[in-house]
Amino acid sequence: MNASRTARERVRAELVREITDIARVQLASEGASGLSLRAVAREMGMVSSAVHRYFPTKDDLLTALIVDGYNSVGAAVEDADAAGPPDDFGARWLIVCHAVRNWALARPHEYALIYGSPVPGYRAPEDTIGPASRATTVYGRILGDAHRAGRLSPPDICPPVPPILSTDAEIIRSLMPGVSDDVITRAITAWTGLYGMISFELFGQFNNVVTHRAELFDHNMRGLARFLGLPD
Amino acid sequence: MNASRTARERVRAELVREITDIARVQLASEGASGLSLRAVAREMGMVSSAVHRYFPTKDDLLTALIVDGYNSVGAAVEDADAAGPPDDFGARWLIVCHAVRNWALARPHEYALIYGSPVPGYRAPEDTIGPASRATTVYGRILGDAHRAGRLSPPDICPPVPPILSTDAEIIRSLMPGVSDDVITRAITAWTGLYGMISFELFGQFNNVVTHRAELFDHNMRGLARFLGLPD
DNA sequence: AATCGTCAAGAGCACTGCTCTCGATTTATC
DNA sequence: GATAAATCGAGAGCAGTGCTCTTGACGATT
Structure with a gap:
């Protein structure tokens, strides 16, 4: 039961890491204000609203x-x-x-x-x-x-x-x-x-x-x- | 003829000044990336496309x-x-x-x-x-x-x-x-x-x-x- | 097995910068 | 002074943004 919960949390942590990695690449090429949640989502093959589940707002992603x-x-x-x-x-x-x-x-x-x-x-x-x-x-x-x-x-x-x-x-x-x-x-x-x-x-x-x-x-x-x- | 030409250019210079003034107020309250040409136009009772005639791009306004x-x-x-x-x-x-x-x-x-x-x-x-x-x-x-x-x-x-x-x-x-x-x-x-x-x-x-x-x-x-x- | 929480997806809202076209007005030329 | 040319404000429209809400499916918990 503990392992199963960590199973879900592990994939979540993996997604969080992937999002920040892609965001960092975009940050390097576009700058802070050019960072786009939609672009990050696009890069991951996700839809933009899905990213908001991991980082509710753009500021949260910036904080990370x-x-x-x-x-x-x-x-x-x-x-x-x-x-x-x-x-x-x-x-x-x-x-x-x-x-x-x-x-x-x-x-x-x-x-x-x-x-x-x-x-x-x-x-x-x-x-x-x-x-x-x-x-x-x-x-x-x-x-x-x-x-x-x-x-x-x-x-x-x-x-x-x-x-x-x-x-x-x-x-x-x-x-x-x-x-x-x-x-x-x-x-x-x-x-x-x-x-x-x-x-x-x-x-x-x-x-x-x-x-x-x-x-x-x-x-x-x-x-x-x-x-x-x-x-x- | 010289006076008439300055007549139009004078109102243009006046508009440019007014735009930068309003932009500076917005800059103070929203910051550089929060600056919006549309908001400036709204504040002046203009339409956004008219502002672009004075500052073709947002960067031009920022430069000013x-x-x-x-x-x-x-x-x-x-x-x-x-x-x-x-x-x-x-x-x-x-x-x-x-x-x-x-x-x-x-x-x-x-x-x-x-x-x-x-x-x-x-x-x-x-x-x-x-x-x-x-x-x-x-x-x-x-x-x-x-x-x-x-x-x-x-x-x-x-x-x-x-x-x-x-x-x-x-x-x-x-x-x-x-x-x-x-x-x-x-x-x-x-x-x-x-x-x-x-x-x-x-x-x-x-x-x-x-x-x-x-x-x-x-x-x-x-x-x-x-x-x-x-x-x- | 039923239920509850989590998830991706999509539609939609309000906003942005910017382009284009269209009349109207002003300027410059003849 | 009439006419051609440049300039102007307005509006529609495009592509993009952050963010919200709803929907339906999946997986974990009891």
């Missing part, structure tokens, strides 16, 4: 793609960091930066879906916040490890952190215990700088301006590493 | 909105810099940063339209690259002025700039003559960091993480100013 996207980039970042030298914190930061960029360049539409402008009318459900933090957790671990090893010494160039930011810092400190508020705000700068640079490249802001994008990215991430206080 | 958006943020940045103290370069950078953020917070959908993920299938025509560079020109002028005044001394923390980036730097140097390649790459870091931070805030990446966003933004822009070598 967003969660998958966060998990995909999160896994890429985790794998990259795991394959790197555990004690070379500057290298780990660089490796992770390049992992995000390479992931984004390979799946520009998926990157746009999760880090670009939100789809209008779409409200991100809570299912996304867990997978969304996977990549961030890795950055935090790198900085936390560097701090614990006594190898995090940011240059003394920043103004003191306003006390009002301490409550926000407390949340982020759970990712990298023991670091100062100063390091936390620098981490946010580096982290937004990383995604800002990728977004500029992917969204066309570098057109007619920057041609050697990989080299510029690498160099600027090295600069941010120094700003963070990571060793060479 | 994009150009207007770039000009709007460009003008905001120019005005903010013009109203600031000409010789306090650190203050000018901060003022400009806040001008961009305030502009973006007031028009999140317009910001998303020009700095967010590109509308799928939309190909930006060349009309946009002029207005797009207005804001960037102001950053360049601030750094160029600071350099000319001998007040730009970036901290010596970054690795040397790879020679291959020199050709790219040449283009950007036209905005701020005389500065070194090192300053130029730092400028790109600061500039992408500025927009990366605003995008993270607007696109929901700070949800459940950062609450005091204005203060964090101000503090991080001050940190980037130090990274750039701007005086306190």
Whole structure:
């Protein structure tokens, strides 16, 4: 009886997977707003109303793609960091930066879906916040490890952190215990700088301006590493 | 005869303006992909096919909105810099940063339209690259002025700039003559960091993480100013 | 074996971008 | 000033969309 129920649920899970796979292909070629439930159904030899039984609304399908996207980039970042030298914190930061960029360049539409402008009318459900933090957790671990090893010494160039930011810092400190508020705000700068640079490249802001994008990215991430206080 | 020709062209220009105005309102409430030519026509008491005579395709209307958006943020940045103290370069950078953020917070959908993920299938025509560079020109002028005044001394923390980036730097140097390649790459870091931070805030990446966003933004822009070598 | 829930299919609604045609009006030319 | 040409608004129409509702068949549960 248990097996029979799982039998039906298994085919359902299989269908869900197939739908998201086809939707991801369409996302890659058409973009988020060009995604069509009817086209997905057509591709599967289904009728459009049948797809609605698995994803009641288009937003639900988008949510599944967003969660998958966060998990995909999160896994890429985790794998990259795991394959790197555990004690070379500057290298780990660089490796992770390049992992995000390479992931984004390979799946520009998926990157746009999760880090670009939100789809209008779409409200991100809570299912996304867990997978969304996977990549961030890795950055935090790198900085936390560097701090614990006594190898995090940011240059003394920043103004003191306003006390009002301490409550926000407390949340982020759970990712990298023991670091100062100063390091936390620098981490946010580096982290937004990383995604800002990728977004500029992917969204066309570098057109007619920057041609050697990989080299510029690498160099600027090295600069941010120094700003963070990571060793060479 | 000249006046009569302008008579018709004047009403045409008026209609074009009215269409873009209504479209901008719809953009603010529905977002880029929710923009509808039929809805604009309905709002004007026109029939949808009449709107197509002024904007043959939806992309053409989007292009007009994009150009207007770039000009709007460009003008905001120019005005903010013009109203600031000409010789306090650190203050000018901060003022400009806040001008961009305030502009973006007031028009999140317009910001998303020009700095967010590109509308799928939309190909930006060349009309946009002029207005797009207005804001960037102001950053360049601030750094160029600071350099000319001998007040730009970036901290010596970054690795040397790879020679291959020199050709790219040449283009950007036209905005701020005389500065070194090192300053130029730092400028790109600061500039992408500025927009990366605003995008993270607007696109929901700070949800459940950062609450005091204005203060964090101000503090991080001050940190980037130090990274750039701007005086306190 | 009967029943209840799940499923694919189809019709249909309201909407979209876009094209075409048709008169009417305005502009330009002779 | 009359006439030819360009422009305009309106309407119908096409192909496509998300989504809802109903119908009939299948399979699992009691």
